[in-house]
Amino acid sequence: MGKPYEFILKNGLVVTGSGIEKADLGVKGEKIAAIHSSLSQNDADRVIDATGLYVMPGAIDVHTHPVYEDDLGGLSVTAAHGGTTTLIHYAYAKPGMKLVDAIQQFRDEGLKKSCLDFALHGTFFDPANQVEEIPKAFDLGVTSFKMFMTYAKLKWMTDDYWLTAAMDLIGANGGLAMVHAENGLVTDYFEDRSLKRKEDPKKNFIKTRPDFLEEEAIFRAITISTVTRCPLYVVHLSTARGIVPIQRAKEEGKIIYAETCPQYLTLTDRDLQKKGPLAKIGPPLRLDEDRFALWKAIQTGMMDTIASDHAPKAKTIKDPFFEAAFGSAQAETMLTVAYDEGVNTGRVNPCRLVQLLSENPAKIFGLYPKKGAIQKGSDADLVLFDPTRVWEIRQSSLHSGAPYTLYEGRRVLGKPLLTMQRGKIVVENGEMKGISGTGRFLPTKIKKVTCS
Numbered sequence: 001m002g003k004p005y006e007f008i009l010k011n012g013l014v015v016t017g018s019g020i021e022k023a024d025l026g027v028k029g030e031k032i033a034a035i036h037s038s039l040s041q042n043d044a045d046r047v048i049d050a051t052g053l054y055v056m057p058g059a060i061d062v063h064t065h066p067v068y069e070d071d072l073g074g075l076s077v078t079a080a081h082g083g084t085t086t087l088i089h090y091a092y093a094k095p096g097m098k099l100v101d102a103i104q105q106f107r108d109e110g111l112k113k114s115c116l117d118f119a120l121h122g123t124f125f126d127p128a129n130q131v132e133e134i135p136k137a138f139d140l141g142v143t144s145f146k147m148f149m150t151y152a153k154l155k156w157m158t159d160d161y162w163l164t165a166a167m168d169l170i171g172a173n174g175g176l177a178m179v180h181a182e183n184g185l186v187t188d189y190f191e192d193r194s195l196k197r198k199e200d201p202k203k204n205f206i207k208t209r210p211d212f213l214e215e216e217a218i219f220r221a222i223t224i225s226t227v228t229r230c231p232l233y234v235v236h237l238s239t240a241r242g243i244v245p246i247q248r249a250k251e252e253g254k255i256i257y258a259e260t261c262p263q264y265l266t267l268t269d270r271d272l273q274k275k276g277p278l279a280k281i282g283p284p285l286r287l288d289e290d291r292f293a294l295w296k297a298i299q300t301g302m303m304d305t306i307a308s309d310h311a312p313k314a315k316t317i318k319d320p321f322f323e324a325a326f327g328s329a330q331a332e333t334m335l336t337v338a339y340d341e342g343v344n345t346g347r348v349n350p351c352r353l354v355q356l357l358s359e360n361p362a363k364i365f366g367l368y369p370k371k372g373a374i375q376k377g378s379d380a381d382l383v384l385f386d387p388t389r390v391w392e393i394r395q396s397s398l399h400s401g402a403p404y405t406l407y408e409g410r411r412v413l414g415k416p417l418l419t420m421q422r423g424k425i426v427v428e429n430g431e432m433k434g435i436s437g438t439g440r441f442l443p444t445k446i447k448k449v450t451c452s
């Protein structure tokens, strides 16, 4: 006779958004089958001693770009090592491409290569030719759509006309509009002026992208989302100023969610001055006052999610700054860095972190409580996290294809030791046990939710 469980996670501290409780978890098949004060050792094929460890729902990273140094397979590997169990990638519909073709391509590649379950956001690069396909994307299980309000020179920008057209269709179909909110034309003017004046592009990077431009773009996105009745999600919020219009919209009862990333919570323009092109990301790393305001927004409940904005580029510190690509590798360090900077400093407790990294993203994208929850019947998507483990982040021990990490040499307290997806161990003590191509595609469904 088979035993009641495949795994028992014994004596762990189970962390959810509502509290921490010492309990044993029984895992059967793909699901959490029991949460009990004491399960018998004999009832499982394997008992994992979780004494002194946090048992958390795996992180759900809803902001990833699998088109650079990590593809959909590689990204799932590096993310799994960091304690992430679900990814929501941006499916890039580049100019000349159909949105539905992009979605199908990313889905097929993910099904072939990903070791983690994943969903997709539609991402517009040529909205004039792509927004009409929005209703068709819903049939494919894609219900959230990203627009860039910046990168005009790169021709990635969605202008207000097409932002309105997209939000009109997204709202009417019950979806969610996501924006990279920075005023692209003003940024481009400042950048051109700075080039003409032959200013140092690194020293002036933050000056060509002032915080006002994020605040303005957020306000504009909120305005357009209000008149089109479309729910809005602001990705990678980076400034204190940007918080203000979101706060007001929330108070007015609008459906709006705010995301920030570990890099904006831990690093500043000082890091950019030291690391140059490696730390060139958009929006830019800001000032301490912004970083502290973002933590405050996490504490007050205003911030809804933390995601990685994983966009690993093949950059070196010697590359010319102006030509260097935007982006950095962040998926694998997300949980550890957020934990170290948030919990170890006393800013938040682990429950709040679980809300932002797992519960809220699952709720917003309609994956809860299958994902993002430790409940009987939920997918056994779990991470065992050792809050006492001191280690030093080194690129050489990470798994991204990016040749560097912005956290090189940072000593942190707290490490994910084991990642489990749907009852199967994906990573254990740094060893990859997951199998590429076992990840499933998750259709999303946007729900009106109040985040915790």
Ligand SMILES: [Zn+2]
Binding pocket: 063, 065, 309, 310, 311
């Ligand atoms: Zn991004």
